[in-house]
Amino acid sequence: MKKIITLCLFMGTLLFGAGNLAAQNTIEINKIASEKAESLRKVIKFDTDTLEEVYQAYKDYETKYQAISSDLKANWEAKVKIDKELDQSMKNLLTEDQYFQYKNLSAN
Numbered sequence: 052m053k054k055i056i057t058l059c060l061f062m063g064t065l066l067f068g069a070g071n072l073a074a075q076n077t078i079e080i081n082k083i084a085s086e087k088a089e090s091l092r093k094v095i096k097f098d099t100d101t102l103e104e105v106y107q108a109y110k111d112y113e114t115k116y117q118a119i120s121s122d123l124k125a126n127w128e129a130k131v132k133i134d135k136e137l138d139q140s141m142k143n144l145l146t147e148d149q150y151f152q153y154k155n156l157s158a159n
Contacts, residue, residue, distance in 0.1 A: 076117060084109035095152045101144060108140035 088106040097105070115133045119126035142150050 080110060080113040080117060083113050091153065091156070094156060095145070095149045097145065097149060104144045105141070108137060108144060111140070112137040 084106050087109045088102055092102050112133055119129045123130055141153050
């Protein structure tokens with residue numbers, strides 16, 4: 052009986068730790084996306100609605116990037132794909148001039 056209780060406590064700790072790790076990853080992803088969106092807004096002026104959409108685009112990108120970042124060599128095609136998805140999102144969200152500025156910034 053004692054072994055079962057110990058096992059249950061151990062499993063509970065693992066589950067709690069995994070949940071906590073996922074929450075930390077989500078917080079980190081949100082932080083990175085927010086920083087990138089705010090930095091872009093400082094250079095390319097856009098409204099609050101666009102800021103939220105740019106934040107979501109970065110958040111989607113960072114979420115996918117986190118899933119493959121442990122082995123970018125093996126996940127190179129996936130990285131290229133998510134880079135293209137982010138680029139397409141920005142093209143859809145920004146005006147033509149803003150997108151041109153964005154491309155110039157991301158090239159540097």
